[in-house]
Amino acid sequence: MDGYSDLRQATLTWLRQAHDLPQIPQLITDIALAMLPEWENVRTTVVFAAPRDQHRDLYAKSDGDWLPSDRELLGRSGLGDATRLIAQGVKVPEVEVADSFVAYCTAPAPASEDWILLNADFPEGAHIPLGRHTLQTFTPDELRQMGPMPAIHALQPGSLNLRLLARAPFLHTQHPERKPTRGTRWFGIHGPRPEAQHWQALLPLILWNSELLRVDAVFDVERGRRFGLRPADIPTTYQTYSYGADEEDVEVRDTGIFDVEPAELVALEAFCGAVTARIEAVMDGETSNGVRQRRARRLERAARHVLRAYQRTFTNYVWPQEVDELQLDYVIALEALLASPKASHAEIAAKFTTRASALFLSPDTQARAGAEAKAAYGARSSYVHGDVIKGSPNLKEAKDHKERHKAQARWEQERLDELHRLRKLTLQVILRWLVLTPSNSTDLWKLVDEATDDTDRGRTVGDPLRAFFATTPPRRLPPDLAQ
Known part of the structure; x- marks a missing residue:
């Protein structure tokens, strides 16, 4: 305890002598401060209050010996800044500064x-x-x-x-x-x-x-x-x-x-807890073999591509030159979850649409999801094969500059709207995939593809989705589950 008291007193003495130092900060850099005789007293008390075997992060090797680091004690602790403020005549709470410095030196190093x-x-x-x-x-x-x-x-x-x-x-x-x-x-x-x-x-x-x-x-x-x-x-x-x-x-x-409103916090925490548990259950398969290992890789890849697209989107705006690339990110995320291993290109294209629509419960939402998935996969194929996904409008037919500008703006907005719908579809597919994926080694798509009637589909898809959305709903219920 004496070591702490001595360090606190030495620090207060150091701060008091700062009133007599030059006011120009360039004349009292940390290097210059470390040359003052008064600093040696602080350095000595640090050795007793915070010995190296307990606080290795405060020490540095100098000429073969481990000594208190001036860079750590003056620079990173903030004591040097406090000293310069006092020298410039700023009113500094010296006792609080001393207590903070003692805590910095004597407390266990934080993680x-x-x-x-x-x-x-x-x-x-x-x-x-x-x-x-x-x-x-x-x-x-x-x-x-x-x-x-x-x-x-x-x-x-x-x-x-x-x-x-x-x-x-x-x-x-x-x-x-x-x-x-x-x-x-x-x-x-x-x-x-x-x-x-x-x-x-x-x-x-x-x-x-x-x-x-x-x-x-x-x-x-x-x-x-x-x-x-x-x-x-x-x-x-x-x-x-x-x-x-x-x-x-x-x-x-x-x-x-x-944004999140205060009244939504409880629902958000419940939803995050339920989804996190499902993510962790899937990622536990990383150390397994076969279906469970592949399932973990697919989820991670889908999430990474979605978040990469998010990071390149600014308040729902995307640079027109990057719309195609972001669309590809969302389709890769969908394909990671919807495609079967070793399937041919034709099989992947067919299953991509039917499986996306199978995750929705009403005929209207199934048809909409299937159409959006089909269009997105077609755009993906056009992009990777070097074709144009959606050509720009024929601006030559416009009567004047104003009409050309409107046509161009209308076309760019249509592309953004398509991308926004694809983003929502991708998020819905990921969430429903998480809810429905079995915890064992059974592939979800084996169950979905083998569901031959409404009873089977209800047991495989409808019942688990309704149970999840009833207890831990997202901020807005999808139309097919809000009915």
């Missing part, structure tokens, strides 16, 4: 976590388990506590505006075996793209609500030490507020179109 910021709006206090992930919203103060020096967060120029993150949903999961990674990890060299790496947590959310849900950023968190989200990683927009004759533009987070 490294992946955090994913989603482009959505959730209620305050949301806390939804999603397998090994958790979806959660935080207050600005809770987020402030994630960093090493909460007392000076708002005092630092260019600091993250935590008010922007009110009602922001974060997916987070621990990686206790992973060494901390310094720097924000984005869609780069640090492994699979996050929408692919974390598909098991994202899939239940997009199956509950078909509105677009995207990943805005992925970053590392070590609670109490590091919150790696950068201000540039938060997409923002401006809202205009009127005060009588005055107006004010306020920067807010771009929340997209995926």
